[in-house]
Amino acid sequence: RPALLWLRQDLRLDDNPALAAARETGAPVIPVYVLDESIDHALGGASRWWLHHSLASLTAELEKLGSKLVLRCGEAAKIIPALVEETNAAHVFWNRRYHQSWIEIDKKLKSDLGERGVNVETFNGSLLREPWELKTGSGGYYKVFTPFWKSLKQAKPARADTEAKPRKVETPKQFPKSDKLDDWRLLPSKPNWAASFEGHWTPGERGARERLLDFLSDVIDDYKQGRDRPDKDYTSRLSPHLAFGEISPLTIWQATHAKMSDGAISDSAGDKFLSELAWRDFSYNLLFHNENLPAKPLREEFADYPWRTDKKGLSSWRKGLTGYPIVDAGMRQLWQTGWMHNRVRMIVASFLIKDLLIPWQEGEEWFWDTLVDADLASNSASWQWVAGCGADAAPYFRIFNPVSQGEKFDPDGNYVREFVPALQNMPAKYIHAPWKAPQEVLDKAGVKLGKSYPEPVLDHAAARQRALDGYKTIKK
């Protein structure tokens, strides 16, 4: 009797504990992916683009091993038991997920299948440590990152070694029938707004591995000093690969440590990178312990904040037409590539929440739909962090100034020039505040404010004061 391997956010063969366990049974393995659009936070548009390519890549990898990927669409809670019935499977294996509403689905499935005599086993395939493993001195979960990181570093990842990539996967005499990937229509067509993603990414396990190797052999030296510079390519860009589980954090952890041990990279460079990777685990720790993290502020008083409804402002933010170049460059990078540099994510989030005074949930939703690395834990924890209403959050009164942030982190203006071509010829001195440029400078650069590039939608100094006044009304 076969073993069903239910793949979800772990679209890889290498270091996949559920796959390793399925193979250990010696039974034929049936890998299956279910497109379930009924769940809370079903995939957004950019993630669907990534998923299409990731599934195509996984199918090809499985076929090299003589296996197949079975695709089914519908409610997983019904499809998995039906597949067990259809194939007479004796085992079901999966790697865990951590949003409470998803956990509920998995728990129920496990108990229903268990009652029918099916052996169900679940594993940690996507975190360095399970969210219930690291505890503070008083026994609670960590709400502050630095002690969380210290504790994780000391405890080390739960598994000492990665699982080897299989050379062969036992196959059943007959695979259950599968949907055709193209029939799922995951790729946008009319219009194909994702056309420009292609040049930026190679979804799939192999693309993830190559990105890690490139990063560790070259870029990581500049990471510590340069990771805040959106005009440079100094970060790993592993986030979408991690979001889809095309590479495990343990693989990253071990590869980084191996480079540190053989002296190829310094301990401080490796450590800085791994501490950023640990933010991902920290976010999952928050999501697991706070079921409402994606929707409600952890600091409850923020529910009473005097937010504004501002359709025009929201639309200018989404389209990158706020008149603040660093904000607009970020929002256009997001639209064109499905990704945005971390520093700029913080700047645009601060602008939406504290300048436009629009609820952070609007931003969380837009990012969910447009990011190829959309990740429920990291996205909601980060939005709450910027809003000042989360655990270990930036204080509300720390309001990013979009001009000085631009000048500091994109000093030559090259990031803005890349994504806002209308400002291509603006000198660095004025590129982050074109409205301050003398008319002759604007003329020379061919910039017509209000025509070729928008006037600022608001005055930052006044907006900042308005945000602080709003904060006073909820401060306890």
Ligand code: FAD
């Ligand atoms: P690197 O700097 O190379 O870091 C390596 C890995 O560590 C990343 O791939 C990521 O998995 C993890 N990581 C790094 N920084 C963070 C962080 N602050 N929080 C959580 N994990 C981190 N990240 C997502 O993966 N998905 C999201 O949906 C997401 N939404 C965000 C929304 C906002 C408003 C903000 C401010 C940040 C968000 N982040 C999100 C975190 C961070 O911006 C991205 O993880 C990072 O930019 C990815 O680029 P990288 O892979 O080059 O990162």
